[in-house]
Amino acid sequence: MGTNKRSRLLLPGLLALALLAACGKSGETRHASGHEGHDGGHTTGTSGLEASFSFAAGHAAANEKSELVIRITDRQGNPVERYEENHEKLLHLIVVDHRLAYFNHLHPEYRGNGEFAVATTFPEGGSYKVFADFVPEGGSNETIGEWLTVEGKEAAHTELKADKRLVRAVDGIEVELALGEPKAGEDTKLVFTIRDDKTKEGVDDLEPYLGAAGHVVILSADAERYLHVHPTDEKGTGPTAEFSTSFPRGGVYKIWGQFQHEGRVITAGFVVTVGEI
Ligand SMILES: [Cu+2]
Missing domain, CATH: 2.60.40.1930 (Macroglobulin (MG2) domain)
Structure with missing residues (x-):
């Protein structure tokens, strides 16, 4: 795990604790509030890089194949063109619904010019959070998350409760x-x-x-x-x-x-x- 262990200087204290013990990967995403997801938008990672997430068709609907496009840019808004392979992939994308009932781990294709794309199908309408997990060339691991809205009937909100048996x-x-x-x-x-x-x-x-x-x-x-x-x-x-x-x-x-x-x-x-x- 040594090669994956990357240090990051400007971490909030609590996260630093997590980073020390976790295998070099940790991130706190900026959006503080719940389920008011929107389609596309920019979210800034800890090193100042930004990721924008959007649907190629402009929107996504439940049970329909959608193409999700991820664009990574630097502080100046220029595309981040080069990435390091991290666990065999240039970018890992984690998708969850607001209840954390749905989970998907995808590997979008790199199209160059800081742009990744992947086709996926969301099982229900509502808010989903997507996390792009990547290592820019010469940089450290970044995780940037964003809420997205999928059209269609939304499952009832339920409170996440600890399992009795794991x-x-x-x-x-x-x-x-x-x-x-x-x-x-x-x-x-x-x-x-x-x-x-x-x-x-x-x-x-x-x-x-x-x-x-x-x-x-x-x-x-x-x-x-x-x-x-x-x-x-x-x-x-x-x-x-x-x-x-x-x-x-x-x-x-x-x-x-x-x-x-x-x-x-x-x-x-x-x-x-x-x-x-
Ligand atoms: Cu992955």
């Missing part, structure tokens, strides 16, 4: 998460155990997913705090995968673990409560 069955695979009783600002170990859902036997032939044994994305319930964590042992093949991070503040968070087995990506989401410092 076990999920996904496509015949059981994923269990153990993390003890996490507290804000403390090192927290996340241990995933991956088993065959029928036999409950440990799966020990996980395949690398984007060059690592697994990927973990963590969002606060309001989608304002984003953590992307890589495993302690990037070469692991299961049945356990261990990650280490630190939550910036107390509250409810959703944690998605992503693993690859037999060519399929398994995504398991867990809702946890993190205690205050």
Whole structure:
């Protein structure tokens, strides 16, 4: 994980804590308020780069294929043309709905001139938050998020509640998460155990997913705090995968673990409560 560990100088103190423990990836997005999403707009990252998100058709509707265009510019508004490959991709795009029920991890195609594009379909109308996670050439990791609105019927708002049991069955695979009783600002170990859902036997032939044994994305319930964590042992093949991070503040968070087995990506989401410092 050494090569991914990048330092950033101008981090707010709490985030710095998270950055020290997480595998070099952390970001707090600027928009403070909830679900009044809009179509397109600029959001500034911690290093002053900006990302704008827009739909090629000018808008997006539920259950229709939409092309999302991401433009990255510097402080002067010039396109950021070069990127470093980071976990096999130039840009990772995480998409969640306002309830954090829907999660998607996409890899937009780079078209040059600071412009990335990807086709995707949103399952329902309403607010979605998208996060562009990238490394500009010679720079450090950036995560820039923005709320977008998708036309169509919106699912009812529900409060995110911590799961009683941190076990999920996904496509015949059981994923269990153990993390003890996490507290804000403390090192927290996340241990995933991956088993065959029928036999409950440990799966020990996980395949690398984007060059690592697994990927973990963590969002606060309001989608304002984003953590992307890589495993302690990037070469692991299961049945356990261990990650280490630190939550910036107390509250409810959703944690998605992503693993690859037999060519399929398994995504398991867990809702946890993190205690205050
Ligand atoms: Cu990715």
